[in-house]
Amino acid sequence: MDGPHGLGVTAEDFGLRGPRGWAFRGVDVDAEPSSLIAVEGPSGSGRTCLLLALTGRMKPTExxxxxxxxxxxxxxxxxRRFSALAHVPGVTDLEPALSVAEHLRERALLQRRFGGPVRGLLRPRQERLAEARLRVDGALAAAGLDQEALPKGSRTAVRDLERLEALRLSVALALIGRPRLLGIDDTDLKLSDAERTEAWALLRSLADAGTTVVAVCSEAPEGAVVVSTESAAAPARNQDRGQEEPDDHDKETVDALAETGRA
Structure with a gap:
């Protein structure tokens, strides 16, 4: 798989206000291309909304x-055209009953149909299939997902995957489009210390290979560009007396995302 060219990400006094108050406010970002950016903060501090705003899925208000x-x-x-999302609950959920192979085939088909110029559809069928295989194989290798090591190989259903395996699959699906910016939510949720180390090693390897990575987490790893939502969100919400504090993954977030156009 050809290495992507990561993109720099900068923001100043970045904020997003929803129907129930500020999701986040006063956020500053300064990250070079191909950085690993860790959006750190507790659940409910606007981390997911910031991730979606930086990847063009939610419209900021200031x-x-x-x-x-x-x-x-x-x-x-x-x-949105040069970014992709991996593992954002309510937005990129995997279908538990489908197998790993089925998810990969579906994503490759969508990529062939909608991810490139129309003239690409006029190429010979064998050429298009070979290109799809290269994309899938490259994405799996970059995500560190070995299908042969799964309980039933590529026929393993998502519901039978371990948490880290499902995370790797979600990342692989996003990488099929060869994004220059990758957003991933809840990176360290429900992972053991050893699994967290593996997850961050994966994302750091993607950044080292050229993809800018924005990852939501409760605790940022050493060496990442850290963006905290905790200090920015709390004062902003306190200005909206009587407003109920939203959770990162509530219906409002998903509805607001849908209004922006596409995931």
Missing amino acids: GHARVGPCELPKQMAAV
């Missing part, structure tokens, strides 16, 4: 941000 050459919120559609 401040400025730039992802590569694109400004937010003016060029959200452009940011």
Whole structure:
């Protein structure tokens, strides 16, 4: 798989206000291309909303941000084209009954149909299939997912995957599109210390290979560009007396995302 070229991410006084108050406010980011960016904070502090805003999926309401050459919120559609999401509950959920192979085939088909220029569909069928195989194999290798090591190989259903295996599958599916910016939510949720170490090693390897990674977590790893939502969100919410504090994954977040256009 050809290495992507990561994008720098910057933001100043970045904020997003929803129907129930500020999700986050006053966030600053300054990350070089191909950085590992850790969005750190407790659940409910606006981490997921910030992730979705930086990847062009939710429209910010104040401040400025730039992802590569694109400004937010003016060029959200452009940011969506070169970014991808992995493991965002309510947005990129895996289907428990489908197998690993079925998920990969579906994503490869969608990539062939919608992920490139229309003239690509006119290429010979064997050429298109070979390209799809290269993309899938490259994505699996980058995500560190060995299908042969799974209980039933590629026929293993998602419901039978361990948490870290499911995380790797979600990352592999996102990488099939060869994004320059990868967003991943709940990176360290319900993982043991050893599994957390593996997860962060995976994301660091993706950044080292050229993809800028934005990862939501409760505790940032050493060496990451850390963006905290805790200090920025608390004062903002206190200004909205009587507002119920939203959770990262509540229905409002998913509904707001749907209104922006696409995941």
